[in-house]
Amino acid sequence: MxxxxxxxxxxxxxxxxxxxxxxxxxxxxxxxxxxxxxxxxxxxxxxxxxxxxxxxxxxxLINSHGHSGMVLLRGLGSDLPLQDWLHQMWPIEDRMRVQDLQVGMKLAMLEMIATGTTSFSDMYLRPRDMTAVVEQSGMKANIARCITCPDTAMRYESFAPARESIELFKDFHKAFDDRLRIDFSIHAQYTITDLIARRYSEDCLDNGGRLHVHISETRKEHEDCISQLGKTPTRWFADLGTFKSPTAAAHCVWASDEDISIMAQNKVSVIHNPSSNMKLGSGFAPIGKMLRSGINVALGTDGAASNNNLNMLEEMHLASIIHKGYHLDPTLMKPETVLRMATANGALLQGRPDxxxxxxxxxxxxxxxxxxxxxxxxxxxxxxxxxxxxxxxxxxxxxxxxxxxxxxxxxLTLDRERILREAEESARFLYGK
Ligand SMILES: [Zn+2]
Missing domain, CATH: 2.30.40.10 (Urease, subunit C, domain 1)
Structure with missing residues (x-):
C-alpha cells in the first residue's frame, strides 16, 4: 500500500x-x-x-443537502417565493435528459471539489444514471431516488418509484469502495400521500436504509399541514414511523419547540441551509435550540437554483453570522460548532463514522x-x-x-473543459436557445 x-x-x-x-x-x-x-x-x-x-x-467538507442537477437551473426564477419558484423549475426539469442530468452532476462536482467538499448528499432525478458519475469523480456521495406522489388513489403496490428506490439500494449501496451510499428519500409532506409515505418508510426500515426528507422549509408548508391535518410535518412523519430509520431532515426552518423535541427523541439529523433559506425568504431556522436539544445539525448548500452556488465555506460563513444578527447575540455559533456541522456532523448524518x-x-x-x-x-x-x-x-x-x-x-478525475462545454450545450437544449 x-x-x-x-x-x-x-x-x-x-x-x-x-x-x-x-x-x-x-x-x-x-x-x-x-x-x-x-x-x-x-x-x-x-x-x-x-x-x-x-x-x-x-x-x-460534507455538503449534507443538495440537488446536484439543479446547477443547470442556476439563475432561473430568482427573487420568487418557494411555490412560484418551484413552478419555474418543474417544466425545465421535465425536459432534462439523462445526459443533462449527468453533466449537471459533473458540473456540480467541479464546483464542490474546488471548494473543499469531499462528500455530498443528493436527492434528484434518475439516480441510477448518476452512479457512474460518482464512480468516475472519486467523490463520496449519498444519493437517493426522491419519491413524490400527490395522487391519493395510488396504491403502494403500483407505485413504481418506491420499487426503483429499493432496487437501487440493493444494487449500489456501498459500491465503489463504499464511496457511494444509497439513501431512501421522501421529497416532503406536501408532495406525498400518507399511505405511500408510511409504506415506503416501512420498506426503508426493513432494508436498513437511511431517509432524506425536506421538513417545514416555509411557513406556508408548515401552517398548511397544521390546518389540513391538525399536526406539524414533523409530527406527521413521526406518526407514520418514518423516524424509525436514521433520518436527515433538510431546513426545519419553522420547527416548533415540540417538533425539536420529537426530532431529538428520534435522533433525526437536521440540515441547515442558510443561503437557500435567506435567498428564498424562508426564515431563520432555530439552530441554537436544536443544538441545545442535542440534535445533530449538519450543513448543506441546497440546489444551485436557490443558493446560487455549492460553496460550503460560504455556508459556514453565513451559518456563523446570521444567527448572531437575528438573535442579537454574538456568542452564538462559534467557529468550532460550525466546522463540526460542516464535517463530523455531516459524516454522522451520512452514516460514515470513518x-x-x-x-x-x-x-x-x-x-x-x-x-x-x-x-x-x-x-x-x-x-x-x-x-x-x-x-x-x-x-x-x-x-x-x-x-x-x-x-x-x-x-485529476474530471475533464473541466469538456464538462463546461457540455453544460452549455445542455442549457441551450433545455432553454431552447
Ligand atoms: Zn432541497
Missing part, C-alpha cells in the same frame, strides 16, 4: 472529540487512511513527501486551504479564519480516501 506524508502543514486535528490546531506539523497517510498526525516528523519512512508549508489542513475529522484511523478525506493570501494574514485563530475570512477559492487541494482529486486549479 502506498504511503504519503504531508509535511510542514497547519492541521486542524481532532483529539477526543475536540479540535486542536497543530502548527508546522505532519500528517501521514497509508493507502486511504490517516496513520499519523503530529508536530514531530514520524520515524517511519513514507513513499512520498509533500510540502504543505502555508497550508491549513481541515477535514473534507470520516469527518482528521484523526489517526480515519479515512484521508482532506481539504487544504492556501493561507498565503492577504485576507488570511495573520493566522491568529485558524478556526475563526475558516468561519469568517476564508473563501471557497482558497482551497488548493481536495483529497478523498488518500487520492488527490484537485490540486492548485487542476482536476
Amino acid at each position: 502506498s504511503t504519503l506524508l504531508l509535511k510542514n502543514a497547519d492541521i486542524i486535528a481532532t483529539y477526543e472529540g475536540s479540535f486542536t490546531c497543530l502548527r508546522n506539523s505532519y500528517l501521514g497517510i497509508e493507502g486511504d487512511t490517516i496513520d499519523y498526525i503530529g508536530s514531530s516528523k514520524p520515524t517511519e519512512k513514507y513513499d512520498e513527501e509533500k510540502d504543505m508549508h502555508s497550508r491549513l489542513l481541515i477535514p473534507g 470520516t469527518g475529522s482528521l484523526e489517526v484511523g480515519k479515512k484521508a478525506d482532506i481539504c487544504a486551504i492556501d493561507l498565503d493570501k492577504p485576507h488570511l494574514v495573520p493566522n491568529l485563530d485558524p478556526l475563526a479564519l475558516l468561519s469568517y475570512s476564508a473563501q471557497g477559492s482558497d482551497v488548493c487541494m481536495t483529497m478523498v480516501n488518500g487520492r488527490i482529486l484537485y490540486e492548485n486549479g487542476q482536476y
